[in-house]
Amino acid sequence: MSIQITKLxxxxxxxxxxxxxxxxxxIAEGWTCVAGSNGCGKSTLLKLIAGLLVxxxxxILCGNAGAKAGVVxxxxxxxxxxxxxxxxxxxxxxxxxxxxxxxxxxxxxxLCVTEEMLERYETLSGGEKKRxxxxxxxxxxxxxxxxxxxxxxxxxxTARMICEALGDFAGTGIIVSHDRAFADSLCARTxxxxxxxxxxxxxxxxxxxxxxxxxxxxxxxxxxxxxxxSRGQWERLNAKAASERGRSAALEAQNQKSKARxxxxxxxxxxxxxxxxxxxxxILGKDRSTGDAKARLETQxxxxxxxxxSVKKALRRKEGFAxxxxxxxxxxxxxxxxLEVGSYKLKIPRVEIKRGSKIALTGENGAGKSLFVRxxxxxxxxxxxxxxxxxxxxxxxxxxxxxxxxxxxxxxxxERGEVLSTLYRxxxxxxxxxxxxxxxxxxxxxxxKLMIALAVQKPLSLLVxxxxxxxMDITSVVALExxxxxxxxxxxxxxxxxxxxxxxxxxxxVAERDKDQGKILVIQ
Numbered sequence: 001m002s003i004q005i006t007k008l009x010x011x012x013x014x015x016x017x018x019x020x021x022x023x024x025x026x027i028a029e030g031w032t033c034v035a036g037s038n039g040c041g042k043s044t045l046l047k048l049i050a051g052l053l054v055x056x057x058x059x060i061l062c063g064n065a066g067a068k069a070g071v072v073x074x075x076x077x078x079x080x081x082x083x084x085x086x087x088x089x090x091x092x093x094x095x096x097x098x099x100x101x102x103x104x105x106x107x108x109x110x111l112c113v114t115e116e117m118l119e120r121y122e123t124l125s126g127g128e129k130k131r132x133x134x135x136x137x138x139x140x141x142x143x144x145x146x147x148x149x150x151x152x153x154x155x156x157x158t159a160r161m162i163c164e165a166l167g168d169f170a171g172t173g174i175i176v177s178h179d180r181a182f183a184d185s186l187c188a189r190t191x192x193x194x195x196x197x198x199x200x201x202x203x204x205x206x207x208x209x210x211x212x213x214x215x216x217x218x219x220x221x222x223x224x225x226x227x228x229x230s231r232g233q234w235e236r237l238n239a240k241a242a243s244e245r246g247r248s249a250a251l252e253a254q255n256q257k258s259k260a261r262x263x264x265x266x267x268x269x270x271x272x273x274x275x276x277x278x279x280x281x282x283i284l285g286k287d288r289s290t291g292d293a294k295a296r297l298e299t300q301x302x303x304x305x306x307x308x309x310s311v312k313k314a315l316r317r318k319e320g321f322a323x324x325x326x327x328x329x330x331x332x333x334x335x336x337x338x339l340e341v342g343s344y345k346l347k348i349p350r351v352e353i354k355r356g357s358k359i360a361l362t363g364e365n366g367a368g369k370s371l372f373v374r375x376x377x378x379x380x381x382x383x384x385x386x387x388x389x390x391x392x393x394x395x396x397x398x399x400x401x402x403x404x405x406x407x408x409x410x411x412x413x414x415e416r417g418e419v420l421s422t423l424y425r426x427x428x429x430x431x432x433x434x435x436x437x438x439x440x441x442x443x444x445x446x447x448x449k450l451m452i453a454l455a456v457q458k459p460l461s462l463l464v465x466x467x468x469x470x471x472m473d474i475t476s477v478v479a480l481e482x483x484x485x486x487x488x489x490x491x492x493x494x495x496x497x498x499x500x501x502x503x504x505x506x507x508x509x510v511a512e513r514d515k516d517q518g519k520i521l522v523i524q
């Protein structure tokens with residue numbers, strides 16, 4: 001079942017502008033990834049397709065059967081939407097799990113959902129709840145399945161399990177995701193949403209899209225390449241027009257000299273010979289060539305400028321940290337030890353973390369990653385070096401949020417300007433920065449970027465990031481990974497985002513279970 005969106009118009013009541021304006025898109029069967037910056041309408045688009053929001057105009061039709069011409073919204077019963085949030089159990093959890101339909105029950109088996117998990121839903125991990133949510137959705141066997149950020153907070157094993165289950169879905173699937181490895185494994189197409197005014201000079205202030213017949217990673221590469229090409233083409237044509245205008249000005253100067261030579265004003269009225277020469281030159285058009293050449297060049301200039309103006313000039317934005325130095329060069333030695341918390345043990349070898357060490361710390365949830373991170377931070381604190389480390393936790397408490405804003409408020413104007421500049425380079429849009437100046441609440445993703453922007457203003461020996469890309473859009477993820485890759489201080493990055501780790505890190509530690517030694521940290 002395909003999805004046909006025609007001339008969709010939609011705006012939120014509190015907004016002065018349309019989010020979608022004459023927006024048309026067709027999505028074929030199979031899996032499609034929808035990506036883009038925060039605020040570009042990804043979740044809104046899914047909710048419009050699901051019928052949870054009503055468009056201001058246009059049509060959204062799901063397939064030929066059951067969707068009558070002119071009907072606004074999807075065909076009832078054909079579409080199922082899975083939100084990011086999993087705090088509440090799915091409505092069909094018990095009926096689907098205990099169904100007599102083996103086809104429905106197989107999804108619970110594939111995703112390792114047990115009866116015991118149903119009894120303690122409130123105490124399950126986020127990954128376990130997401131597996132239940134996906135199993136319940138697949139058990140319904142909808143024609144269209146919509147998933148909003150399905151892999152947030154999931155370890156690699158759980159994400160792989162969900163990806164394999166979704167791969168058997170035979171309908172039309174759409175995922176909103178910034179997880180490139182997951183999207184690449186599942187999706188054959190990518191739709192990238194963006195505000196045209198923010199991406200191109202002279203663009204409209206509404207959401208448009210580019211479509212790519214490939215996964216998210218390749219789509220981002222093609223998008224960057226396309227932006228570079230359009231900007232390069234515009235700049236070449238603009239330079240050509242400038243060169244032609246320069247030649248036109250030179251011809252105009254020559255033309256003025258020619259006119260002066262053919263003028264009789266400076267000739268004595270009795271100098272008949274000189275007057276005859278001028279008359280002959282006028283008749284023969286001896287000096288007319290410069291005027292004709294200038295006229296031809298003016299036509300060429302108009303053609304070049306018209307061609308230039310037909311090219312969508314992609315706007316360029318700076319990325320990375322606006323700093324030259326932001327780190328110490330003090331290494332940290334971590335001696336061999338067995339870390340214990342109750343019956344929980346993690347054996348670690350001796351490691352030296354020095355400037356330029358960028359360590360990817362991976363492993364299943366509960367394997368001991370957080371324990372190792374806390375141990376490293378405690379060593380710095382015991383050495384009196386607590387001010388040299390930034391730890392960005394996976395979940396940020398209200399107290400930590402308040403402390404971040406107190407630090408921001410205490411900065412000098414120039415320092416605050418550097419922080420805002422760094423936030424922009426990390427993918428934040430100007431309107432969000434204005435909200436920050438007014439003291440508006442920040443999303444979790446924006447708050448993480450603010451904490452990093454504040455931290456790199458001062459010397460660091462170690463930057464510890466626990467799932468830094470959670471809650472971030474793909475624009476911010478790419479900007480952050482480019483910035484971190486260029487930073488010199490030592491890092492420990494806990495993440496399940498394989499693509500992000502490959503771009504940022506140069507070493508790998510894996511926390512895993514060993515049948516003889518319990519949980520062990522392995523250096524690869």
